[in-house]
Amino acid sequence: MKIFVPADSAALALGADDVAAAITQQARARGLTVELVRNGTRGMIWLEPLVEVEIDGVRHGFGPATPGDADAILDGSSPKALGPVDELDWMRNQTRLTFARCGIIDPLSLGDYQAHGGLAGLRRAIAMTGADIVDEVTKSGLRGRGGAGFPTGIKWNTVLGAQAAQKYIVCNADEGDSGTFADRMIMEGDPFTLIEGMAIAGLGVGATRGYVYLRSEYPDAISVMTRAVEIARAAGVLGPDVLGSGRAFDMEIRKGAGAYVCGEETSLLNSLEGKRGVVRAKPPLPALEGFLGQPTVVNNVISLATVPVIFEKGAQFYADFGQGRSRGTVTLQIAGNVARGGLFETAFGMPLGTVVNDIAGGTASGRPVKAVQVGGPLGAYMPVSKFDTALGYEEFDAAGGLIGHAGLVVFDDSADMLRMARFAMEFCAVESCGKCTPCRIGAVRGVETIDRIAAGDGAAIPLLTDLCETMKDGSLCALGGFTPFPVMSALTHFPDDFARMKEAAE
Amino acid sequence: MTLSAPATETDDMRAIIAQHLHLEGPLLPILHAFQDAFGHIPAAASPLITEALNISRAELHGVISFYHDFRENPAGRHVLKICRAEACQAVGGNALAESTLRKLGLDWHGTTANGAVTVEPVYCLGLCACGPAVMVDGRVLGRVDTARMDAVLAEAGA
Numbered sequence: 001m002k003i004f005v006p007a008d009s010a011a012l013a014l015g016a017d018d019v020a021a022a023i024t025q026q027a028r029a030r031g032l033t034v035e036l037v038r039n040g041t042r043g044m045i046w047l048e049p050l051v052e053v054e055i056d057g058v059r060h061g062f063g064p065a066t067p068g069d070a071d072a073i074l075d076g077s078s079p080k081a082l083g084p085v086d087e088l089d090w091m092r093n094q095t096r097l098t099f100a101r102c103g104i105i106d107p108l109s110l111g112d113y114q115a116h117g118g119l120a121g122l123r124r125a126i127a128m129t130g131a132d133i134v135d136e137v138t139k140s141g142l143r144g145r146g147g148a149g150f151p152t153g154i155k156w157n158t159v160l161g162a163q164a165a166q167k168y169i170v171c172n173a174d175e176g177d178s179g180t181f182a183d184r185m186i187m188e189g190d191p192f193t194l195i196e197g198m199a200i201a202g203l204g205v206g207a208t209r210g211y212v213y214l215r216s217e218y219p220d221a222i223s224v225m226t227r228a229v230e231i232a233r234a235a236g237v238l239g240p241d242v243l244g245s246g247r248a249f250d251m252e253i254r255k256g257a258g259a260y261v262c263g264e265e266t267s268l269l270n271s272l273e274g275k276r277g278v279v280r281a282k283p284p285l286p287a288l289e290g291f292l293g294q295p296t297v298v299n300n301v302i303s304l305a306t307v308p309v310i311f312e313k314g315a316q317f318y319a320d321f322g323q324g325r326s327r328g329t330v331t332l333q334i335a336g337n338v339a340r341g342g343l344f345e346t347a348f349g350m351p352l353g354t355v356v357n358d359i360a361g362g363t364a365s366g367r368p369v370k371a372v373q374v375g376g377p378l379g380a381y382m383p384v385s386k387f388d389t390a391l392g393y394e395e396f397d398a399a400g401g402l403i404g405h406a407g408l409v410v411f412d413d414s415a416d417m418l419r420m421a422r423f424a425m426e427f428c429a430v431e432s433c434g435k436c437t438p439c440r441i442g443a444v445r446g447v448e449t450i451d452r453i454a455a456g457d458g459a460a461i462p463l464l465t466d467l468c469e470t471m472k473d474g475s476l477c478a479l480g481g482f483t484p485f486p487v488m489s490a491l492t493h494f495p496d497d498f499a500r501m502k503e504a505a506e
Numbered sequence: 507m508t509l510s511a512p513a514t515e516t517d518d519m520r521a522i523i524a525q526h527l528h529l530e531g532p533l534l535p536i537l538h539a540f541q542d543a544f545g546h547i548p549a550a551a552s553p554l555i556t557e558a559l560n561i562s563r564a565e566l567h568g569v570i571s572f573y574h575d576f577r578e579n580p581a582g583r584h585v586l587k588i589c590r591a592e593a594c595q596a597v598g599g600n601a602l603a604e605s606t607l608r609k610l611g612l613d614w615h616g617t618t619a620n621g622a623v624t625v626e627p628v629y630c631l632g633l634c635a636c637g638p639a640v641m642v643d644g645r646v647l648g649r650v651d652t653a654r655m656d657a658v659l660a661e662a663g664a
């Protein structure tokens with residue numbers, strides 16, 4: 001009997017270890033031989049811990065499971081039975097390319113990984129020239145999933161063209177945005193995908209060394225990735241002779257130290273070098289002068305983890321999904337006050353409202369949705385009136401928002417948008433690296449100005465608008481530059497939350 | 507107990523540094539290693555680090571003080587991190603944080619009088635679909651309500 005109990009942090013946070021222990025104990029009491037696999041999560045977080053029992057090759061789900069359910073799960077009588085997991089609407093309605101294996105395989109079994117298509121992409125890349133590898137990525141239409149949406153192939157091409165004795169691949173696993181967990185989920189559930197993607201990047205641009213800068217808030221991901229790198233190295237996937245190609249690529253996991261701004265790529269590079277994580281002025285681009293001054297690819301986890309499937313199935317296959325200039329799939333992370341939260345991968349183009357109302361089933365509280373913050377703490381609050389906006393880079397830009405790392409945080413009508421705007425400024429003040437004045441000082445003044453508005457001083461509203469303009473135009477990076485997005489969208493779309501206070505004071 | 511603690515401790519510290527010197531950009535790994543071993547970065551480590559890496563005391567202080575993770579003084583026996591970020595706020599994270607701090611009579615970064623628990627803010631633990639989320643000494647918990655929090659605090663001896 002094969003049973004799966006996820007060891008993803010979200011599952012652990014909801015008690016998966018206790019469920020796994022109860023199942024092992026009950027099975028022993030019954031004299032059953034059980035093979036217990038600690039998989040990643042399927043992404044249906046509202047069903048975690050989601051236990052799966054394999055019967056005749058079909059995986060049947062039970063969730064959300066508690067230790068008390070172990071008995072009934074083993075004899076098949078549990079009221080938590082969900083039926084075959086692959087038949088659930090949430091699974092059937094997705095296009096799982098990047099997350100194809102996540103939740104399915106044993107994350108640290110290289111055998112499992114290969115049985116599900118793993119390493120096919122790297123094997124294909126080994127037979128190609130660097131220029132052809134880069135060209136394949138360009139043709140796939142892949143754009144950076146870390147926030148800015150910059151075409152990955154163009155970035156790689158710059159590094160390919162740079163002459164240097166040492167080049168680097170740096171994976172940005174700082175995932176600081178609230179509402180996002182795709183990076184964590186894939187690192188915990190399918191770590192070899194990221195390793196394979198980085199190796200392909202290395203072969204493509206001629207880099208032999210890689211780093212994953214992984215935030216310290218993710219101890220479980222750090223431990224899985226660290227073991228995965230050791231396993232990959234022992235198997236010759238990493239090292240001086242990648243899969244017998246005669247070409248070298250190796251990598252290390254580096255732990256962040258709790259600074260949001262270190263997700264910004266130049267700040268990240270400073271941090272990796274052992275300096276304060278202050279933002280560097282661009283140019284020079286990291287692609288030309290990055291880690292230790294050498295040409296460096298900096299890519300998000302999801303960007304790199306998507307590379308293997310592009311090489312396995314072909315650039316055209318990937319590019320055939322999506323809409324407009326947003327090709328392939330978007331790995332949505334649905335969070336906050338939602339009935340069904342989790343990871344949902346789908347081709348670009350789905351309207352925001354469909355995701356929130358149909359996929360996520362509206363709010364968990366059952367109250368009406370008030371706003372959805374898309375793209376993390378630097379993303380706009382989208383009101384319900386903008387729910388027809390299609391999930392695409394250009395479409396969101398036109399609607400005054402951004403997709404960012406594709407996190408969606410849903411709020412019900414009890415949310416106080418003035419308080420959320422204040423939080424955005426406060427967060428910027430706490431996390432500013434301090435290099436530029438509009439961000440360092442502007443955010444502090446922003447908190448004060450919003451407090452004036454809250455105290456009934458309506459005259460402070462134009463001041464806030466003006467301050468946001470200054471931060472937007474004058475900040476060195478998007479921390480100060482984009483904090484006006486949540487603030488101004490809250491003010492513009494929910495003016496009552498800013499005016500209500502004024503009436504109260506009068 | 508031996509009385510020669512300082513000498514062995516210095517040796518231990520030098521060993522921690524030496525283990526990381528081959529790395530490109532060794533400072534953060536060194537600081538993390540000190541924090542793992544001592545719970546904070548001991549003042550006695552500073553001259554050893556600056557000497558080994560050939561950096562100034564000001565540079566080292568600049569780095570230590572930049573990052574939220576590093577502390578120059580010991581924390582409580584347990585560190586409770588409560589997520590303050592948006593997705594947790596959407597499901598009552600603020601109320602949970604406020605009631606916890608009130609109950610303990612602490613402000614953020616404070617430590618209970620008996621030294622059991624230090625409470626720190628954290629901005630997202632990647633558990634945004636099962637908030638409010640907290641982390642106790644590296645162990646994550648989701649959908650934390652006041653009853654669950656009370657149990658956590660009791661277990662930690664707060």
Ligand SMILES: Cc1cc2nc3c(=O)[nH]c(=O)nc-3n(C[C@H](O)[C@H](O)[C@H](O)COP(=O)(O)O)c2cc1C
Nearest residue numbers: 144145146172174175176263264265299300303478
């Ligand atoms: C304040 C700030 C925080 C950021 N945080 C992250 C992050 O956590 N992860 C990430 O991949 N990119 C983050 N970015 C974007 C990076 O600067 C960079 O665009 C990205 O890593 C490039 O990789 P990509 O092209 O694959 O998206 C952040 C940017 C800013 C301004």
Ligand code: FES
Nearest residue numbers: 589594631633634
């Ligand atoms: S916002 Fe709290 S865990 Fe992400």
